[in-house]
Amino acid sequence: MEQTDVLFRRFWLLTVLGGLERAGMCPVEFRSFNSVLYLVNTISSTYRVQPLISTVVKEASGPLYADLTWDIDRLVGMCLCSVHDLKFDSNRQERFVKYGITEQGINLINVAVAEISILEKIKEAIFSIALAYGRNPASGLEGNLLLLDANYATNKYQLRDVIDFGVWEDFNATEYSIDYISQCLASRMMRQPPSHVPVNLYTEYLSGGAYART
Numbered sequence: 502m503e504q505t506d507v508l509f510r511r512f513w514l515l516t517v518l519g520g521l522e523r524a525g526m527c528p529v530e531f532r533s534f535n536s537v538l539y540l541v542n543t544i545s546s547t548y549r550v551q552p553l554i555s556t557v558v559k560e561a562s563g564p565l566y567a568d569l570t571w572d573i574d575r576l577v578g579m580c581l582c583s584v585h586d587l588k589f590d591s592n593r594q595e596r597f598v599k600y601g602i603t604e605q606g607i608n609l610i611n612v613a614v615a616e617i618s619i620l621e622k623i624k625e626a627i628f629s630i631a632l633a634y635g636r637n638p639a640s641g642l643e644g645n646l647l648l649l650d651a652n653y654a655t656n657k658y659q660l661r662d663v664i665d666f667g668v669w670e671d672f673n674a675t676e677y678s679i680d681y682i683s684q685c686l687a688s689r690m691m692r693q694p695p696s697h698v699p700v701n702l703y704t705e706y707l708s709g710g711a712y713a714r715t
Contacts (some may be wrong), residue, residue, distance in 0.1 A: 512613055513553045515581055516624050517541055518602040519610050520631025526638065528585040528599035532563050534573075536641030539564035540704070541630050542585050543652055543666055543675040547683075548626035548696050555667030559658050564641035572598060581606035629697045633704040640707035649707050651678040679703050 517538060521527045542552040552715040558565040576582040579599075585599040591613065614621040639645055651674035656666045666673035682699040 507572075507679055508633060509577055510569070512610070512620065513623070513627070514538075514572055515570060515576060515602065516583060516610055516627045517631060518600060519607055519624075520628040521635070522602050522607070523628055524632045524635025526635050528583070528601035530599050533638075533641055534600055536563050536643070536646065537631065537634055538566055538569065539646075539653075540641065541627055543673060544700055544703070545623075545651075546667075546676050547624050547700060548622075548629065549678050550623050550626040552667060553675075555689050556663050556665050559653065559660055559662050559664050561643065561660050563641070563646065564651060564653070564664075574667065576606070581609060597646060602638070605606070618653065626696075630700060633697065633701045636688050636701060637704040637708040639709060640704040645707050645709060649709075651675045675703075694708075 508600045517534075518529070518555065519529060521529050521534075521537065527553050527580055539557055541552055545552050550673070550710055554569075558567065573582060580603055583601040584599070585601060585605050588597040588678070610624065610705065614624050634640055652664055652666050666675065679699045683694060683696075686699060686702075
Protein backbone atom coordinates (compact mmCIF):
# COMPACT_ATOMS: atom_id res chain seq x y z
CA MET A 502 0.00 0.00 0.00
CA GLU A 503 1.23 3.47 -0.83
CA GLN A 504 2.67 5.56 1.97
CA THR A 505 -0.01 8.24 1.51
CA ASP A 506 -2.74 5.61 2.06
CA VAL A 507 -1.07 4.45 5.26
CA LEU A 508 -0.72 8.00 6.57
CA PHE A 509 -4.33 8.84 5.74
CA ARG A 510 -5.59 5.68 7.42
CA ARG A 511 -3.64 6.47 10.55
CA PHE A 512 -4.85 10.08 10.54
CA TRP A 513 -8.42 8.79 10.34
CA LEU A 514 -7.91 6.38 13.25
CA LEU A 515 -6.17 9.03 15.32
CA THR A 516 -9.00 11.47 14.65
CA VAL A 517 -11.60 8.94 15.79
CA LEU A 518 -9.70 8.64 19.08
CA GLY A 519 -9.46 12.42 19.22
CA GLY A 520 -13.21 12.68 18.78
CA LEU A 521 -13.80 10.12 21.52
CA GLU A 522 -11.44 12.05 23.79
CA ARG A 523 -13.43 15.22 23.12
CA ALA A 524 -16.62 13.30 23.92
CA GLY A 525 -15.15 12.06 27.21
CA MET A 526 -15.11 8.41 26.06
CA CYS A 527 -11.37 7.68 26.23
CA PRO A 528 -9.79 5.34 26.99
CA VAL A 529 -12.05 3.15 24.86
CA GLU A 530 -12.15 -0.65 24.92
CA PHE A 531 -10.98 -2.41 21.74
CA ARG A 532 -14.38 -3.82 20.76
CA SER A 533 -16.13 -0.53 21.48
CA PHE A 534 -13.52 1.25 19.38
CA ASN A 535 -14.34 -1.08 16.47
CA SER A 536 -18.03 -0.27 16.91
CA VAL A 537 -17.28 3.45 16.78
CA LEU A 538 -15.14 2.91 13.67
CA TYR A 539 -18.11 1.13 12.13
CA LEU A 540 -20.46 4.00 12.96
CA VAL A 541 -17.99 6.56 11.63
CA ASN A 542 -17.51 4.63 8.38
CA THR A 543 -21.22 4.07 7.75
CA ILE A 544 -22.33 7.57 8.78
CA SER A 545 -19.49 9.72 7.37
CA SER A 546 -21.10 9.94 3.93
CA THR A 547 -23.97 11.82 5.59
CA TYR A 548 -21.41 14.62 6.04
CA ARG A 549 -20.25 14.25 2.41
CA VAL A 550 -17.10 12.48 3.61
CA GLN A 551 -16.12 9.19 2.03
CA PRO A 552 -15.70 6.27 4.47
CA LEU A 553 -12.24 5.00 5.17
CA ILE A 554 -13.31 1.36 4.76
CA SER A 555 -16.64 0.25 3.24
CA THR A 556 -16.46 -3.34 4.46
CA VAL A 557 -16.45 -4.87 7.93
CA VAL A 558 -16.59 -8.38 9.39
CA LYS A 559 -19.91 -9.06 11.11
CA GLU A 560 -19.16 -10.69 14.45
CA ALA A 561 -21.60 -11.57 17.23
CA SER A 562 -19.41 -9.51 19.56
CA GLY A 563 -19.62 -6.49 17.27
CA PRO A 564 -18.01 -5.13 14.10
CA LEU A 565 -14.38 -6.08 13.58
CA TYR A 566 -11.72 -4.23 11.57
CA ALA A 567 -8.90 -6.73 12.05
CA ASP A 568 -6.59 -5.04 9.54
CA LEU A 569 -6.66 -1.77 11.46
CA THR A 570 -5.26 -3.31 14.64
CA TRP A 571 -1.77 -3.17 13.18
CA ASP A 572 -2.13 0.56 12.49
CA ILE A 573 -3.34 1.26 16.02
CA ASP A 574 -0.36 -0.59 17.45
CA ARG A 575 1.96 1.48 15.25
CA LEU A 576 0.34 4.67 16.57
CA VAL A 577 0.98 3.43 20.10
CA GLY A 578 4.63 2.81 19.19
CA MET A 579 4.85 6.37 17.85
CA CYS A 580 3.52 7.71 21.20
CA LEU A 581 0.43 9.11 19.47
CA CYS A 582 -1.93 6.67 21.18
CA SER A 583 -1.85 5.19 24.65
CA VAL A 584 -2.65 1.69 25.95
CA HIS A 585 -4.62 1.02 29.13
CA ASP A 586 -5.65 -2.11 31.03
CA LEU A 587 -3.90 -4.55 28.70
CA LYS A 588 -4.74 -8.19 29.45
CA PHE A 589 -4.31 -11.43 27.53
CA ASP A 590 -6.49 -14.52 27.81
CA SER A 591 -4.20 -17.41 26.89
CA ASN A 592 -7.07 -19.90 26.83
CA ARG A 593 -9.09 -17.93 24.30
CA GLN A 594 -6.03 -16.47 22.58
CA GLU A 595 -7.61 -13.05 22.91
CA ARG A 596 -6.34 -9.76 24.25
CA PHE A 597 -8.29 -7.08 26.06
CA VAL A 598 -7.06 -3.51 25.79
CA LYS A 599 -8.25 0.08 25.94
CA TYR A 600 -6.88 2.83 23.72
CA GLY A 601 -6.51 6.54 24.32
CA ILE A 602 -4.89 9.46 22.53
CA THR A 603 -1.83 11.30 23.79
CA GLU A 604 -1.13 15.03 23.75
CA GLN A 605 1.26 14.40 20.85
CA GLY A 606 -1.59 12.70 18.97
CA ILE A 607 -3.92 15.66 19.50
CA ASN A 608 -1.21 18.07 18.40
CA LEU A 609 -0.61 16.03 15.24
CA ILE A 610 -4.29 16.21 14.31
CA ASN A 611 -4.26 19.99 14.73
CA VAL A 612 -1.10 20.38 12.64
CA ALA A 613 -2.47 18.12 9.90
CA VAL A 614 -5.78 19.98 9.53
CA ALA A 615 -3.94 23.31 9.51
CA GLU A 616 -1.72 22.13 6.65
CA ILE A 617 -4.30 20.25 4.55
CA SER A 618 -7.72 21.88 4.30
CA ILE A 619 -9.67 18.76 3.29
CA LEU A 620 -8.67 17.10 6.56
CA GLU A 621 -10.56 19.78 8.49
CA LYS A 622 -13.84 18.59 6.92
CA ILE A 623 -12.99 14.99 7.80
CA LYS A 624 -12.11 15.95 11.35
CA GLU A 625 -15.37 17.85 11.83
CA ALA A 626 -17.41 14.89 10.55
CA ILE A 627 -15.60 12.34 12.71
CA PHE A 628 -15.78 14.53 15.82
CA SER A 629 -19.51 15.05 15.26
CA ILE A 630 -20.17 11.30 14.98
CA ALA A 631 -17.97 10.59 18.01
CA LEU A 632 -19.93 13.16 20.01
CA ALA A 633 -23.21 11.51 18.95
CA TYR A 634 -21.79 8.20 20.18
CA GLY A 635 -20.69 9.87 23.42
CA ARG A 636 -24.27 11.03 24.01
CA ASN A 637 -25.61 7.55 23.23
CA PRO A 638 -22.84 5.02 24.00
CA ALA A 639 -25.27 2.10 23.91
CA SER A 640 -25.53 2.71 20.15
CA GLY A 641 -22.28 0.76 19.78
CA LEU A 642 -23.39 -2.28 21.76
CA GLU A 643 -23.28 -5.43 19.66
CA GLY A 644 -26.81 -6.42 20.65
CA ASN A 645 -28.25 -3.08 19.55
CA LEU A 646 -26.36 -3.13 16.25
CA LEU A 647 -27.50 -6.71 15.54
CA LEU A 648 -31.09 -5.77 16.33
CA LEU A 649 -31.46 -2.21 15.04
CA ASP A 650 -28.73 -1.00 12.67
CA ALA A 651 -29.86 -0.90 9.04
CA ASN A 652 -26.66 -2.50 7.73
CA TYR A 653 -25.74 -4.78 10.61
CA ALA A 654 -29.18 -6.17 11.46
CA THR A 655 -30.14 -7.33 7.97
CA ASN A 656 -30.33 -11.10 7.50
CA LYS A 657 -28.61 -10.63 4.15
CA TYR A 658 -25.32 -10.94 6.07
CA GLN A 659 -24.70 -13.78 8.51
CA LEU A 660 -22.17 -13.84 11.34
CA ARG A 661 -18.57 -13.89 10.09
CA ASP A 662 -19.69 -12.47 6.74
CA VAL A 663 -18.19 -9.29 5.32
CA ILE A 664 -20.76 -6.50 5.32
CA ASP A 665 -20.33 -4.32 2.28
CA PHE A 666 -21.78 -0.81 2.11
CA GLY A 667 -19.93 0.63 -0.86
CA VAL A 668 -17.22 -1.61 -2.34
CA TRP A 669 -19.03 -4.30 -4.33
CA GLU A 670 -22.52 -2.96 -3.74
CA ASP A 671 -23.34 0.72 -3.75
CA PHE A 672 -25.83 0.47 -0.91
CA ASN A 673 -25.40 1.87 2.58
CA ALA A 674 -28.64 1.16 4.43
CA THR A 675 -27.47 3.06 7.51
CA GLU A 676 -26.86 6.20 5.46
CA TYR A 677 -30.28 5.85 3.83
CA SER A 678 -31.92 5.50 7.25
CA ILE A 679 -30.31 8.74 8.42
CA ASP A 680 -31.34 10.45 5.19
CA TYR A 681 -34.91 9.33 5.85
CA ILE A 682 -34.79 10.84 9.36
CA SER A 683 -33.42 14.04 7.82
CA GLN A 684 -36.25 14.17 5.28
CA CYS A 685 -38.87 13.67 8.00
CA LEU A 686 -37.35 16.48 10.04
CA ALA A 687 -37.16 18.75 7.00
CA SER A 688 -40.87 18.26 6.27
CA ARG A 689 -41.70 19.31 9.83
CA MET A 690 -39.17 22.13 10.14
CA MET A 691 -39.66 23.41 6.56
CA ARG A 692 -35.88 23.43 6.19
CA GLN A 693 -33.02 20.94 6.01
CA PRO A 694 -31.64 20.16 9.47
CA PRO A 695 -27.88 20.26 10.15
CA SER A 696 -26.20 16.89 9.56
CA HIS A 697 -25.55 16.25 13.25
CA VAL A 698 -29.26 16.36 14.16
CA PRO A 699 -30.43 13.18 12.33
CA VAL A 700 -27.14 11.49 13.25
CA ASN A 701 -27.81 12.11 16.95
CA LEU A 702 -31.37 10.82 16.55
CA TYR A 703 -30.09 7.70 14.81
CA THR A 704 -27.60 6.91 17.58
CA GLU A 705 -30.41 7.48 20.09
CA TYR A 706 -32.48 4.99 18.12
CA LEU A 707 -29.62 2.46 18.20
CA SER A 708 -29.42 2.98 21.96
CA GLY A 709 -33.00 1.76 22.29
CA GLY A 710 -34.29 5.25 23.05
CA ALA A 711 -37.73 6.67 22.41
CA TYR A 712 -37.27 6.77 18.64
CA ALA A 713 -36.58 3.01 18.54
CA ARG A 714 -39.92 2.28 20.19
CA THR A 715 -42.13 4.37 17.90
